[in-house]
Amino acid sequence: MRIAVIGAGGVGGYFGARLAAAGDDVTFVARGRHLAAIREKGLTVRSPLGELRVPAEAVVPAVSDLKEPDLVVVAVKLWDTEDVARQVAPLAEGGAAVVSFQNGVQKDTVLRRHLPAGAVLGGVSYVSAFIEEPGVVVHHGTMQRLVFGEYGREASPRARRFLDSCLAAGIDAEISGDIERVIWEKFVFLVGLSGTTSAVRQPIGVVRADPGSRTLLREVMHEAVAVGRAMGVALDPGFADERLAFCDTLPATMTSSMHNDLVHGNRLELGWLSGAVAELGAGLGVATPRNRTIADILSPYALGDPAAAGGAGVTAAGAASR
Template sequence: MRIAVVGAGGVGGFFGARLAAAGDEVTFVARGRHLEAIRADGLSVRSALGDLRVAPEAVVPSIADVPAADVVLVAVKLWDTEDVAKQLRPLAEAGATVISLQNGVQKDDVLREHLPARSVMGGACYISAFIEEPGVVRHNGTLQKLVFGEFGAHGAEPSRRAGALLDRCAAAGIEAEVSPAVERVIWEKFVFLTGLSGTTSAVRQPIGVVRGTPGSRALLRDVMREAAAVGRARGVDLDAGLADERLAFCDTLPADMTSSMHNDLKNGNRLELPWLSGAVADLGRELGVPAPRNQAIADVLSPYVMGAPATGAE
């Protein structure tokens, strides 16, 4: 299978490298120091499941440099989605299936604004991985899973293209499944991720501290309840007890686990906040669903959205 991976960071780098190792023709789109390092020495993936290395010639600096693709995996930060969608149109019109592995619940709406709706398949990923240094991706732990499927499948058998990708994932040792309710899967992940990212960032502590302190534990629960309520108002079939179930799941996580947004906050990087707690608050307003806890997190962290703010000190 010809696969283009747009964004060769933790998510794209790991899954793309495993597919490449299984014999698929994978082209990575990267930029900056990461691109330069891959061009010089290839892409290295360090993982408890086995280290991998992708040859330097597998990386290109632009989507326009991808000759052809059967599947495009989008793994860039959420603020780049619209720009990437515009650039993907020639590949999509030529028949490529586009699957976003990004966080958030608005990503596929953005893709469908610029691409043929038929070309967009829903997707979600479950992994902890990051760029350890330019040219090197580190996979934390052993969790690595992809879920994808056609929008509006409603219990139908997997489509031919979904089944083909599932086969390639199996060959690559990637845990994967085709979901007949992929929009619900995306929202279920979003509910959890909004809680994890919002609270670890606002409290500036890992999940162990958040869940172990009564006030911040209540905040975590309420943030997820608000997100789930917004999803239901959007017509997504989410269980009434989803937030409480996700809270129980948080109790099983390693105490030192944090979120990518918390890491970005600590490192002074731009935040995906507007597409997480900010999105819950914005969508809640549109739908008439109160989301005061998510709004508070969006407000508290707003000075850091574009990175560490200038202090004004001389």
């Protein structure tokens, strides 16, 4: 397949490199210092499953540089979705399928505002991978899974073709017949993991071991389930307890990308995680006090380290989380 990966960070860099290593024609869109480093030395992915290297010529600086891909993988931070959707529109109008492996439950709604009807597949990724330094992505652990599918339709030829590419690349992948539910199931877990590890400033092992923060973790996820069910998503009422049990199986040192961004003073996806639960809940009349509190606690950091900005970003950050 001709695959364009927009965003060469943890998700896009890891899965794109694995697909490229298996023989797919993969082009990455990157920017800033990451782009400069890849152009100089290529992209390196360090993983317990084996190191991968992508040549420098596989990266371009703009979506407009892409040449008729069969599939566009969106793997940018959520605040860039609107801008990327506008840029990708000509490719989708030319027949390219688009699948987002971003976090959150609002990503595909944003994409569909700009892309042709039917161009968007739903997707979720399960991987712990981050940019360690410009040009280098590090994969933690061995989990590396993709689930994707058509909205409201049976598995399509394009979904099956992408599945074949993933399996040939050694990626744990499957097509889902109810991708909206799958996206929400990941969202419930991610809201819990990101919100609690960031608010507590500790990995999941610390969060789940303390009675108070363990209760917080469960209730944050339970609120997300309640919001999803109110929106008509077929989530089991006890799904939060199931995810809490799943959290007990995770490596104690596991954290979230939002916690990683918080530690490094980067912008947070807060407004699309706990902030989104609070916002959606308010519109539906569903109480979400735990997620609202997390959104408020982390609000000063939503646009990055407030100390680095001299405190100037606090007001804007608060607005972003609401």
